[in-house]
Structure formats: C-alpha cells, structure tokens
Amino acid sequence: MTTLLHIDASARKERSITRDLGERFKRQWRAVQPTDRFIYRDIGSSPPDFISESWIAAVFTPEEKRTDEQNVLLSLSDLLIEELTEADVIVISTPMYNYGMPASLKAWIDQIVRINKTFTFDLDRGDFPLEPTLSGKSLVLLTACGEFGFGENGARETMNHLGPHLRTLSKYLGADDIHEIRVEYQEFGDKRHKRSIESAYESISGTINNIAEKLELRQELDATASLARKS
Template sequence: MNLLHIDTSGRPGLSGIDPHGSHTRRLSARFIARWRQARPNDRIDYLDVGQHPPAHVDGRWIHAAFTAPAEREPWMAEVLAESDRLVDQLVAADLIVVGLPMYNFSVPSQFKAWIDNIVRVGRTFGFDRARGAVPYWPMLADAGKRMVLLGARGDHGYDPGGRIAHLNHTESSVRSVFGYIGVTDVHEAAVEFDEFGGEQLAQSLREAERKVDRLVDQLSGTLANERAEAISS
C-alpha cells in the first residue's frame, strides 16, 4: 500500500530531541517509524508543507481549474502543474498521516494551501448542474482511503466534550474537507498543555504516543485482515 506522510508545522525538528522542536513532527515520525517496522514493504511518500508550502490559490489558478481540460490553454497547464502533482500523490495514497498543529484554533496556513490545491473539480470532487439541488459529489468515496491526524495544542480541553471543544476548528475542518471529497475514515491523537509545560505536557505526550502506537497496531492489523479476506475470497 501507499502511505502519504505530511508535516505541516512551521517548527523544524522534533520535540524532545531538537530545541523548540515540533510535537506533531514527533508524533508523525513515531507513527511512520512504527509503521515501517510493521509493514516494511509499503511505499511512503513525504511532504513537508510546513517548511515548503504549496503556492496559494489565485485568480489564474481558479480560471484554469474551472476550465474544462479540453479547453485549457497552455499557460493553464503550467499554473496547475503543482496542484496536479499533489492531487496525483493524494489519489495514489491509501493512508494519509498528517502532523497537524493547531494555529489560532485552526490549521496552519501552509496546510490550508495544500488543501486548496487538492480540492479540485473533476479530480477529487465532481460537479454537474444537471444533478439539480445537489450538483456535487465526492470522487474518492470508493477508494478505501484512511486518514490519521496527529495534533498539538497549547491549551487543553479541545477534544469532543472538553471545556473548549467549541473552539477547535482544526481536526473538524479537515474532516469536513476530506468528507467532501470522500475520505471519511479518520483517526486522531493530539498533545495538549504545550503552553503549560512541565508534568502536564509530559503526561499528555506520553498519552498521545501510546495512542499513536495503538493506531499503528489497529490500522496495520485491519489492513492485514482485509488482505487475508481478499486472498481467501
């Protein structure tokens, strides 16, 4: 299978190893390392949009993306080249693992730029006015894709049912976007208490790392079972 690993933090390095390193990079690196142990033959692609963000959508991009492929001018293909590459990479992935810190209650702008490049009419969602009141449909719905979001937050209580869950527009916004294009099997783990530090942060890191380990075991086990069922059918 193909795994797409995306880091979105503006911080380079890993917490616990590098000065001012990223918690989400630490969690995603742990996930990938354990995944390689469990499934060494899987292909892993890597994107660091935190350090190398895609170009933001502009008027020329919109003009090109909403022009039918057969009618596009040469400059349009050039404008969409990066987006096409990112969409191809996403379409090829069976599992998407994202290191996703909360920036001001939502996703980093670098990751939003990536999202805007991969939500593409005719590529990841369809549109047809002849369908009436609901002209849109997800084009990745039958692809069996799964997603893992590995987060970090400065405060605490952002999980569902928490004291400030209503302020968390990070994981929920990603779920909305990917549900729109057809990816609904989404799993999460997150570190909290970053601004508090001390034992509260250390305990949250330990809990998040244990959850990462469980997710690797769960997902790799599910894939093994699916493969066994496919072989026996």
C-alpha cells in the same frame, strides 16, 4: 504493498511536537510493515502556492482548451492530487495555529479539493451536488495545541477549528476511516503536558494496528470481489 502519504505542516523544523509524532508514527509503521511506501511532503518548510483568480480560471477551463500557461499553473495541483490518489493512508501531522490549521495546510487542501479531480458537481443531485471521487483511505491526524480541552465535551470544544475542519474535508481526501492523536497543554509545559505527550506516544501503536487490520480486511474483500467477477 500499502502506500502512505505523510504531510508535515509545522513551521518549526526543530522541537516540533507534531514532526516528532510523525516520525514516531513512520518508524513504528515501518517496524511492522517495512516494505510499505511512504510519500513525504514537508509543506511547513515549502508551502504550496495559494490559489488565485488565474488558477480558478484554469481549473474551470476544459482540459483540451487550456493554454500552456494554465497547464503550468495547475501542475503542482496535479502532482499533489496524484500523491493523494496513490495513498492508502494519509498522515497529517499539524499544529493548531490560532485555533485552526496552518496556512500551508489550507493551501495544500485548496490545491487538491478540485472539481472533476477529487469531486464532481451535478445539480441533478439536488441540494447536495458535490460528490467525492476518492474513497477507501484512512486518515491519521497527529495534532498539537497550546491549550487544552479541545476534544468532545471539552472546555474548548467549540474553539477547535482544526480537527473538525479536517474531518469535514476528509471525504474529499477519500478518507472513510479517521483517527486523531492530540497533544495538549503545550503552553503550560507542566505534568499534564508530559502526560499528554506520553498518551499520544502510546496511542500510535494501537492506531497502526487498527489501520493495518482494516487494510487487510479491505484487501480480502477486494480479492473476493475480483474472484466473483471472474467466475
């Protein structure tokens, strides 16, 4: 059974393009894999806490020396990391706000990209001391923006601080495989926007099939490796 973690980051509860994309993705996935498990977290409606000086101090305190207060402070982070660790597929449905990610999504990222949990730090590695601890996951980005041309070689490519930022962080989420489905032209509300929505809808099934094929291959490789260890 595959486990999917779905993160909704839109502040809108109604008429949200990204929430709609997320629901469509979930319905189409379940139509193909009805027994798979979804973990859902609506950070747009219930944002995680921002990290603080006390939070940082707790993170860098060895577990056996943490106070009860520090353990409480890190409890949400522990839960979010547990959800992430369990997931084979991460689905993030998020709008672009001011050319970047919503504050709620950044807060979620800051709670889970955590030393000795999702990455380790060792200066013996030289100039690249950080090493992710998770791997083998697929990441699906379902995004929407008011303008257009944020893709590769687009008129606003250099202004896109949403997709590239998440791609940079993806290795700390354990994602080796990344897919993005983007709706543009929202503020224009014209035929181009309608075509962009239709194109995004059409891309969902192909993305699901692509991920499902890779998951099957990964399971076959894991099974082969397990047999090899036993023989």
